[in-house]
Amino acid sequence: MPGLDRERIVALDKRRVWHPYTSMDEYAARVDPIVVVRAEGARLFDADGRSYLDANSSWWVASLGHNHPRLVAALERQARENCHSALAGMTHAPAAELAEALCSVAPRRASPPGHQAGPADHRPGLERVFFSDDGSTAVEVALKLAIQYWAQNGRPSRTRFVAPDGDFHGETIGATALGGVELFRRPFAGVLAECFHVPSPGDPAVSLETAIAALSDLLHRESDTISCVVVEPIVQGAAGMWMHDPAYLSAAREACDRHDVLLVADEVFSGYGRSGPMWACQHAGVVPDLLCTAKGFSGGMLPMAATLATERVFAGFLGGRERAFYYGHSFCGNPLGAAVALEVLRVYEEERVLERARPKAARIADAFSKLGALPGVARTRALGMIGALDLAGDAGYLADAGWRVYEEARRRGAVLRPLGNVIYVAPPLNIDDAELDALLAIVSESVAAVLGAGARGPA
Ligand SMILES: Cc1ncc(COP(=O)(O)O)c(C=O)c1O
Numbered sequence: 001m002p003g004l005d006r007e008r009i010v011a012l013d014k015r016r017v018w019h020p021y022t023s024m025d026e027y028a029a030r031v032d033p034i035v036v037v038r039a040e041g042a043r044l045f046d047a048d049g050r051s052y053l054d055a056n057s058s059w060w061v062a063s064l065g066h067n068h069p070r071l072v073a074a075l076e077r078q079a080r081e082n083c084h085s086a087l088a089g090m091t092h093a094p095a096a097e098l099a100e101a102l103c104s105v106a107p108r109r110a111s112p113p114g115h116q117a118g119p120a121d122h123r124p125g126l127e128r129v130f131f132s133d134d135g136s137t138a139v140e141v142a143l144k145l146a147i148q149y150w151a152q153n154g155r156p157s158r159t160r161f162v163a164p165d166g167d168f169h170g171e172t173i174g175a176t177a178l179g180g181v182e183l184f185r186r187p188f189a190g191v192l193a194e195c196f197h198v199p200s201p202g203d204p205a206v207s208l209e210t211a212i213a214a215l216s217d218l219l220h221r222e223s224d225t226i227s228c229v230v231v232e233p234i235v236q237g238a239a240g241m242w243m244h245d246p247a248y249l250s251a252a253r254e255a256c257d258r259h260d261v262l263l264v265a266d267e268v269f270s271g272y273g274r275s276g277p278m279w280a281c282q283h284a285g286v287v288p289d290l291l292c293t294a295k296g297f298s299g300g301m302l303p304m305a306a307t308l309a310t311e312r313v314f315a316g317f318l319g320g321r322e323r324a325f326y327y328g329h330s331f332c333g334n335p336l337g338a339a340v341a342l343e344v345l346r347v348y349e350e351e352r353v354l355e356r357a358r359p360k361a362a363r364i365a366d367a368f369s370k371l372g373a374l375p376g377v378a379r380t381r382a383l384g385m386i387g388a389l390d391l392a393g394d395a396g397y398l399a400d401a402g403w404r405v406y407e408e409a410r411r412r413g414a415v416l417r418p419l420g421n422v423i424y425v426a427p428p429l430n431i432d433d434a435e436l437d438a439l440l441a442i443v444s445e446s447v448a449a450v451l452g453a454g455a456r457g458p459a
Helices: 006-016 024-030 069-081 093-105 135-151 173-178 182-191 208-225 246-259 311-315 335-350 353-371 401-412 433-451
Strands: 036-040 043-046 051-054 128-132 160-164 195-198 226-231 262-266 290-293 305-309 377-383 386-391 422-425
Touching (some): 051 433, 093 128, 093 305, 093 335, 128 135, 135 173, 135 226, 135 262, 135 290, 135 305, 160 173, 195 208, 208 226, 208 246, 226 246, 246 262, 353 377, 353 386, 353 433, 386 401, 401 433, 422 433
Antiparallel strands (some): 036 043, 128 305, 290 305
């Protein structure tokens, strides 16, 4: 609606819009929302003419920044040709080309020197792509693939899932069952699919050895009933940017191999260079059986996602109509999303996004390590283009201190949405150095302001 002024937008919003992850009575009573009118690079521009650094890339999607000109151009080009045609029994160039490009960058097992491929080498890589709409549906696809795979390949008792505590995999009922944040799961407890939650190696109270042993023991006892183990590799975002040793992922792969259980890597957040390499699985040299990607996959411009599968999983759905995967969203493989996602991969390669993010990641690590010196900061950590700190005291998603930091940061020109008492940044991978420094300075000043006048931000 052109010409709508800020006051009117907020009035309509407050009357009609039900916001995600928001306590609506608090929102209605107390929140004066930022009204975004434009977004570019790492910045959001509001209706009052102010701009804000987008510290979390708008819920982790804008890995290449907002409105990257090449992505906008790809979208415009594709919109003139074909905005949408279904993918059931038909195809189009953007989906076909994207699937090929995606498989070519997917995690691949490196063969040791002189190694001859043998019958045990059933996991050369991820060879098939199933498109869906967002992170949740990419995970839902993986769960349904896993269950149906076993149902029609001799192990119908394998209907349960495994996921580490703290994991987050999305909003559908299937993904909610995996969720390791109890607060998000609680209302649906009675209707969720069965999932074993195992101790997370990212939880500061759990040792790596304990986490590995718990997963191995569970698979040893229950593999007859388990279809797949689902993990957020290396970094558990919604748990509060919990990071863990790649040895856990290697151990999960080994335990899954030992018991022939499928391993699903949810790279919705960690993929596309967020943790450093293109995929977090690469920290451990692990190839999962199924890999979910979304968010940065479409440059954060359009809802678009994919679940990649090995040839072995794909082959488990061949051999007759009754064995097909009867699943598909209206917008599966949407040409607009596919054209943009293909351009994203080209930008990653041609603009050397991962390589150029490395020194930026080092700046983030340095700034967060200095923040650890502030009294009132319990711990800090960084990995790739993520930096995080825990404020001491009240923990959990409903903790309040993080929101005080949010207010301080907003006054200083950054949107720093906390996860409970966890303050973090996950900016676009290609954020300008000066803007990154400005963002890190705002984090430091805002945290220091909340922790009290006595605590000054580190230099
Ligand atoms: C690891 C992970 N998986 C899945 C999802 C769900 O993605 P979406 O919100 O696009 O449905 C998220 C969202 O934050 C996520 O972080």
